[in-house]
Amino acid sequence: MIIETLGKVVIIFAIAFAVLLALTLFLCFFIFRTKKIIFPNFVLFIISLLYEPLRRLLSFFRVDPTLIDRVSVEIRNALNYLDFAATSMEERVLLLPQCIRSMECPAKLSSVDGIHCMECGKCAIAELSAISKELGIRMYISPGGTFTGRIFMHSRPKAVVGVACYPNLYEGMLNAKLMGVPAQGVPLTTLGCVNTTVDYEEIINKCKMQITKSK
């Protein structure tokens, strides 16, 4: 009797799990295709709960598993918009990965706040650095994951624009959320450990985002 009841409970849980996976994937595909964000908090909650199973399922069906990360980043960008836009430029931090630097970058690494761009002009970070200074935003270049956390603690931002591959953006934006910092994510357009690319225009637009006050 007990075994029979236990069996039924297991089957109910298995069906509920499968339905939840299918529903979340359906919502992710819908958001990805239409760019319409529906049930954002529900989708983010289920994704954070079932992140690995969802990615594995997509891989099994030969679908790019970063779909989950892409949708999460899109949702968080939308949800964070108002809180981010309400912060002043001085409260914001622009966090860049070291992989977008030139291979011949002469910048030095500080153990406290990452790589210090010298604006040598060998890569587009020079322009970003100049624009950041003009806007009053602090810009950091992180050599890696643990360093990013250190920079975050050092700079104590009220808002952050992060650049990374989708999986790292997913993780970074989740951590920022847990710290109560509204983040805007900009994905890399080509991946790798070196010579990666990104839409610089998008970074600048995100950095400049502000609430337009009606007259």
Ligand code: SF4
């Ligand atoms: S512009 Fe800055 S980040 Fe780019 S190569 Fe020169 S020093 Fe390095």
